[in-house]
Amino acid sequence: MLKAVNLCKSVTTLDTELTILNRISFELDEGKSLAIVGESGSGKTTLLGLLAGLDKPTSGEVWLASQSIFKLSEEQRALSRKDNLGFIFQSFQLIDGLTALENVMMPLELKGDREAKIKAAAMLKKVGLSHRLTHFANQLSGGEQQRVAIARAFVSEPKLLLADEPTGNLDTNTGQKVIDLMFELNKSSNTTMILVTHDHHLAERCDHSITLSAGEMVESSLDKTEAIAK
């Protein structure tokens, strides 16, 4: 389903080159979940961004559904995201000014789905927000906003769901509910899921995990693609 091969990302500062990710390789099967754990600054979010094609690596490849995504143009990657990916952010990233319903409708509308409204409303009902359809993002609590974000991520039935610290901005109790919801939806829709988290309990709920430290993959329960590639 998803394969990362020798992913490297470095940025050039004033006088030095800073390596953010170094030779990360792994492979994840369809319907499985993976937790990326590590300390702050270890490169987790950067890795997630590269897996989603939101940024380009310095070198290396990502294969999504047998397609090397960095051989695609940025425009084609956006199309591939539309068809294959769902995204959940730590800071929710709902579009200001759109209602909860309109936020969830957005990915469907981008696909030209005529039933966007019905599907979005149904998904919001699933996440327990049927009474909040016409509320704007700033009228919702943090937990509610994250549930809208989850609904938005799952509504288009993505093949791969990427979540960046989905509970990072939530209290333990709400965070737990959000996680339960995510896994429930993941299970029911057979989505492949990758989570970036600090939370070891959350990591343990995933089928696999990898640990990053200073841009290096120091621990993994997955096959090394590098070896496979060889």
Next chain:
Amino acid sequence: MISQWQLIVIALRIFKRDWRRGDLLNLIFAMTIAMASVSVIYLIIDRVETGTSQQSSQILGADLVITSPKPAEESWLAKAKELQLERAELVEFASVLFANDKLQLSAVKAVSSNYPLKGRIEIADTPYSNAKVVTGHPDKGKIWIEPRILAVLSAQKGQKLELGYIDVEVDGAIMLQPGQGSTLFNIAPTAIIGLQDLEATKIIQPGSRVTYRYLFVGDKNKIAEFNEWVKPQLDTSQRLVTIFDESPMAGSAIARSKKYISLSGLLTLILLGVAIAMSANRFATRQFDMSALMRCFGMNNKQVLSIFLIILLMVSLVGIGVGAVIGFVFQAMMVDWLAELFGENLPAADFSVLALPMLTSFILLLGFAMPSLIQLKSVPPMRVLRRQLEPMKVSAWSVYGAAAVALFTVMYIQMGDLKLLVSVFAGLLAMAVIFGLMSKLIMSQIRRLTQSKSAAVNYSLRQLDANKGVTLLHLLAFSSTVFVMALVVIIKTELLSKWQESLADDAPNHFMVNIPEAEAPKVDELLAANQVSSTEIYPMVRGRVVQINDLDIKEALSEEALQHNSLKRELNITWTESLPKGNKVVAGDWGWNTNSEESSPQKRSRKDSTLTVESDLDSAQSEGEGATVSISIEDKMARTLGLDLGDTLTFSIGAEKWSGKITSLRSIDWQTFTPNFYIIANPGSLDGFSPTYINSFKLSKENKKLVADLTNEHPTAIIIELDRIFAEIKQIIEKVSSAIELIMIFVVSAGVALLWAAMEHTFSQKLHQSAILRTLGASRQFIATSFRFEFLWLAILSALVAIICIELVSYFLYGQIFDIEFQFHFNLWWQLPTGLFLLMMIASWRGVNRVTRPAPLSLLK
């Protein structure tokens, strides 16, 4: 405790940091544009005003002229001397000149040796031969006379004429003199003698009708001071002569262009206010985090506000400084570049006029930026924890109130006339209310439209609806900018086309009056034989208004109304079947309801000498009872004299009395160079009187000698030559037209720059949104399309609001201020939305690229 000094240091640091980051650039840009455009307009106004007033002086013969039926007060002359004004005098009276057993009533001017102080007199040995410029007056015992006196008296240079008790020798023909434009219907031709000969003529006796003219020139400010000082001391018989009296055409062109320029100035101020408000709003929004942090670090509301006020002051200093320099350089370049248009050099720019725009820009900044900045002091410190917390919104009233106070103040500074200002301002407020209501109405309906099949269309509409505040601000900014630009352009176009029409190459430049009835066809023949086309020939009977509704005018009218020009002299009354060119019926009905046979009451009336019209309008239309004279009069004259449809005017024509009932009121475009009449009667109604005829035609330099032929063949007719004065007027009008063009270019450029800035403003908010959409898989195409649709809606809505306001405002401006006939601007209805949309497309090119190019992760991290 933080000291004031520390606050300044903190403000300076933030200023430096934001300057580097570019956060302040928009506000400084708006301020700079504000200052630059106001400076340009003020400088150009100053230069053009000085230029045109110099030209007006040429026509007036001085910077300031006072006329009086008695010698001026000694104190006035002393005051003028104290102010170091140079003075010339002339005494004007009507007298008869005799020669060769012929006589001609003339307007004699006895002038002092330094006459005229401005402008020039041109004298030729024989009419229409090479004229030379002279100053002062003819030598003792000599006289200059207009060619038509020469023709009537069959005199020539060197011949003696009798004037009162003395003989004077003809020293030349007057080809040009100051104030020649006013002689249009002044039947008596001019003769000029030296003031030293006046006494010897013994014409001036106690009780004689004499006009004393005092001409002054001097420093602009001193002339203005003298004007202000002397004005209240004038009695009703004395007056300050303006360019209007001497040359109504040039006068009204100058007056209209001044109105136009000051209107453009005012409209620009509105533009700039909007620009400043937008930039300040953007600046303030970006400072919310900073303010929350300051509050967390222990600063109180007042200190936070002080810091941002100091920043505002720094912004204004930079903006004003840079703007003034740009404005100055720009106007110098433009005037230089357009030097050809201005004919001769304009006077140098006066730096002191920049003080006003500086003050104006600063007040605008305060009024329009304050409401946004005040928000900063109320940013809750909790925002550091919850970013979505925003300061309490400032109430709409305080936002608009502050803006209104600022606008009112700067307009007062600019106009100085409180009464006029209040009415202009009331109009502006009404417009603001219409703007506001329409925008609100539109906004309330937008979400209903989001049923399109295109996600981009839906998204664009939702965005407009979602950010109501911003959309409203943009709607207001775009529509007011478009409103200002379009208004400035259309009024310019109307004014210029009006002038071009009246100054068209085939516009008549000669009038022939007093043509005896029997000779009228011959005049036409002679003109036709020389390929000169003339306007319609009009019969004319001269009469003086003596009664209104059978009451003597002294009883019927107020003291003020009695001063109207139309009552002081004999009016030319004509009759015609068709409405003359440049005339428009504004009340009543033009169609004459009586035919000439029925309506020849004069034939009867002359038997009993008077005719009073008893029947009312309706009965006048019925046959048999149609013994009614219908007259049509000029609307302004009617307004001043308090006349209305159905009122009866009685004229004294020769020894007879003749009355007519008003059946229509006409507006007259006095700027057409064709014969215009205050009074037009129904055809046939003046049959009992012997009319003379009036004609106007265009003579080129080549066939100018035709004047002499016409004069010789029709000695009793009088030819009024306006070609020279028209050339001067044309020059003035061309100059003011260029000024108007120039100012229009500036206003429109400022508008475009501000629209550009507003577009940039919209993109700063779209960066983050675009990143989220990209993450969700939206293509660049989708994002660009949705943004463009947003602009399309904004363009359509802003243009719609602007057009409605333009039609309303121009209806008022045309009628009340510019005296132009109002017409709907149908073209604008498609031109404005299209133009605005195209402009937005061009302006958004960079913006769309900017928000869709960066990798989405970099924006979301």
